[in-house]
Amino acid sequence: MKPRKRFVFRAGLLTMILMSIVGLNAGFALSAEKPYTGVTIRISADATPPTYAKQKLVGEFEEKTGIKVIFDILPYPSMLEKQMAELVAHTGYYDIISHSSHLLGRFAAGGHFEDIQPYLNNPELKYPGFDIEDIVPNLRVQYNEWPKGSGHYYGLPWLADAYILYYRKDLIEDPVEQANFKAKYGYELSAPKTWDQMRDITEFFTRDTDDDGLIDFYGYTLAGAAGNPGLNSFLQFYLAFGGKYYDEEMKPVWNSPAGIKALEFFKGLMKFMPLGVTGYSYGEVITELLNGDTFAISNWSQFWAMCDDSTKSKVVGKIGYIPVPKGVAEKPHMGGWGFGMAKDSKHKEAAWLFMQWVDSVATELKTVPEGASPTTFTVFMDPELNRKFPALRAIFDSIRVGEAHPNHPESEESFRYGDTAVLKALTGILSPKEALDEWVEKEYKMLKRHGYYKK
Amino acid sequence: MHNGRMSIVKRKHIPLLMLLPVLVYLFVLTIVPLVYVWVLSFSEYDLSRSEEMAFVGLRNFYDCFQDVDFYNSLTVTLIYVASAVGIESVFGLGIALLLSKEFWGFTVFRSLIILPMMCTPVVAGIVWRYILSPEAGIANYFLSVLKIPPLVWLGDPNLAMVSVVFVDIWQWTPFVVMVLIAGILSLPKEPYEAAVIDGASNWQVFYYITLPLLKNVILITILLRVIDAFKIFDQIWVLTKGGPALRTEVLSIFIYRIGLRFFSMGSAAALSIVMLFIVIGLSQVLIYALRPKES
Numbered sequence: 001m002k003p004r005k006r007f008v009f010r011a012g013l014l015t016m017i018l019m020s021i022v023g024l025n026a027g028f029a030l031s032a033e034k035p036y037t038g039v040t041i042r043i044s045a046d047a048t049p050p051t052y053a054k055q056k057l058v059g060e061f062e063e064k065t066g067i068k069v070i071f072d073i074l075p076y077p078s079m080l081e082k083q084m085a086e087l088v089a090h091t092g093y094y095d096i097i098s099h100s101s102h103l104l105g106r107f108a109a110g111g112h113f114e115d116i117q118p119y120l121n122n123p124e125l126k127y128p129g130f131d132i133e134d135i136v137p138n139l140r141v142q143y144n145e146w147p148k149g150s151g152h153y154y155g156l157p158w159l160a161d162a163y164i165l166y167y168r169k170d171l172i173e174d175p176v177e178q179a180n181f182k183a184k185y186g187y188e189l190s191a192p193k194t195w196d197q198m199r200d201i202t203e204f205f206t207r208d209t210d211d212d213g214l215i216d217f218y219g220y221t222l223a224g225a226a227g228n229p230g231l232n233s234f235l236q237f238y239l240a241f242g243g244k245y246y247d248e249e250m251k252p253v254w255n256s257p258a259g260i261k262a263l264e265f266f267k268g269l270m271k272f273m274p275l276g277v278t279g280y281s282y283g284e285v286i287t288e289l290l291n292g293d294t295f296a297i298s299n300w301s302q303f304w305a306m307c308d309d310s311t312k313s314k315v316v317g318k319i320g321y322i323p324v325p326k327g328v329a330e331k332p333h334m335g336g337w338g339f340g341m342a343k344d345s346k347h348k349e350a351a352w353l354f355m356q357w358v359d360s361v362a363t364e365l366k367t368v369p370e371g372a373s374p375t376t377f378t379v380f381m382d383p384e385l386n387r388k389f390p391a392l393r394a395i396f397d398s399i400r401v402g403e404a405h406p407n408h409p410e411s412e413e414s415f416r417y418g419d420t421a422v423l424k425a426l427t428g429i430l431s432p433k434e435a436l437d438e439w440v441e442k443e444y445k446m447l448k449r450h451g452y453y454k455k
Numbered sequence: 456m457h458n459g460r461m462s463i464v465k466r467k468h469i470p471l472l473m474l475l476p477v478l479v480y481l482f483v484l485t486i487v488p489l490v491y492v493w494v495l496s497f498s499e500y501d502l503s504r505s506e507e508m509a510f511v512g513l514r515n516f517y518d519c520f521q522d523v524d525f526y527n528s529l530t531v532t533l534i535y536v537a538s539a540v541g542i543e544s545v546f547g548l549g550i551a552l553l554l555s556k557e558f559w560g561f562t563v564f565r566s567l568i569i570l571p572m573m574c575t576p577v578v579a580g581i582v583w584r585y586i587l588s589p590e591a592g593i594a595n596y597f598l599s600v601l602k603i604p605p606l607v608w609l610g611d612p613n614l615a616m617v618s619v620v621f622v623d624i625w626q627w628t629p630f631v632v633m634v635l636i637a638g639i640l641s642l643p644k645e646p647y648e649a650a651v652i653d654g655a656s657n658w659q660v661f662y663y664i665t666l667p668l669l670k671n672v673i674l675i676t677i678l679l680r681v682i683d684a685f686k687i688f689d690q691i692w693v694l695t696k697g698g699p700a701l702r703t704e705v706l707s708i709f710i711y712r713i714g715l716r717f718f719s720m721g722s723a724a725a726l727s728i729v730m731l732f733i734v735i736g737l738s739q740v741l742i743y744a745l746r747p748k749e750s
Contacts, residue, residue: 276589
């Protein structure tokens, strides 16, 4: 080796060693150099309060990194169409895609997302304050791992969400209600832990409050409208009653005894719900609670911030939050959102830094008060936040052990059959068993058509 | 000589040149997509995967005719179109006859009646969703005043179709009214004068004079409404999303789901072509009825 070449080789080696030492210790250096200055990344997200909460803070990230962040915010259906169009055309327009957990398979199997492991392994790209170990592991499994159990993660979770039970704490704590309940059912009135208890409590609170002969206060309200609310409401029972989505060969098993029992139970509770929940979406359900017209609801946890907002709620300070009741299993139904890194992104490192910034404790501490549920243990356990926002504990207890929707690439098609079956049973077009049999038959045919059972 | 020939050539091409922008426009925005839809309909193409289109022959059409949900949507659409357009035509004609008379304030009424039509279908859908809300809606309030138990307008499988048809009637009867008023006002006066001299009753005048003279205008109105109602999407999407249990899932919602939710573009294209042929078929029946009898 000539002296000059030797010098270059040694200098290179030294630089690499130095860089790795610096990297290991400090991660991505928020130095005055700002190596990504001038880089612009674009994020596709839907028009919801948590998105706006993150967007509001983005100046901090821009200032620290020099990376310019553009949020492309659209209503959910248009967002999905735009995302798909850009990804399929390989335009590289989006760097980060916000996706509902159930669509992970479609994006990942379609080859549109990047496995984040190499970025996670690169100490130089670690954003200060981000700790992957601090993120609740089940969120990563439910929102980012494809296929489940493979160890391949296509992004980070950014918004934890699950079906939780919102109930009238003031009524549960009312001594008169407590005495009346005990006299009728023979046990103490408390926030429901099991579905059997929940049935009694919903029956107990369904009443005519102004003596005009018409029920005007309901024990329970659930979304039952077409277009997935009905299906989601069913899944909270299905998982609690021990239901599984598919067998080992990926054949749907919704018509298992657990499924039939769950749907029958759901239907049985309808008499304690407002008329027309088969037309209710999540917004109508939360409105029912905020107007003080129902004792309890199960709904996505993302609505918690509205309950204590006096401009929207007549029941400020009266709402309690717990995970949905247990059946034979403790498995709350989850949804939630992940950030996927677009494969065609031209600024993946910048995108990765942004994703870490979103999930870092400092950012989450600021966005929780705006209604954006966190992803990290530290923020979920923060005593100050828990004191102010009691819903956090219920969300944490739910997402720690819960299960999200099926997330295979054909999940939307499966949901359509599920949604139709649930509605057919609830409206009495078919019996629960017939409806579930029809669902299984149609979904099996669909999955077969997509090549699922080829040996 | 040379110049003269040039000018002839030029003169020949002027119409073509003037038509060119429209032809290019039509070609790019109508012909090309139409051809592409045909190509797609014979292919398997999942929009969410970056794969090449695969030629599958008539399989998409075969699958479409095997799908019970397709027949459900077709039935739902036909019921929707027939009931909405049927009722709109009858109501529209009645109101048009009333408003074609000149009475005190008739211009105000004519202006007021077109208001629903000016409303964007999505907005109309949202407003009616509130009106028909079982708990908080004003529709059930009026029922309660009349001591009628509340109804689940959009969530009851037997009522949902009635509700969406009702909203369509509310929104589009004004269109029928406006066109028919124009038609009635342009009718010749002489047959009416003759009928009055002959002592015809009002009913006879309507049945033997107005209706036959107005037939073509009515048929054209129905034709336009049928084509429009067949394509309905936004209003129903806002009101029921095709539910409950697919009871209001019209063809365009069915195709939307397959194309833009399931991303099966081949199947969606095949379905669109089937729908196109159904609309063409229906229109042909109406156009046939419109042809002059003598020929």
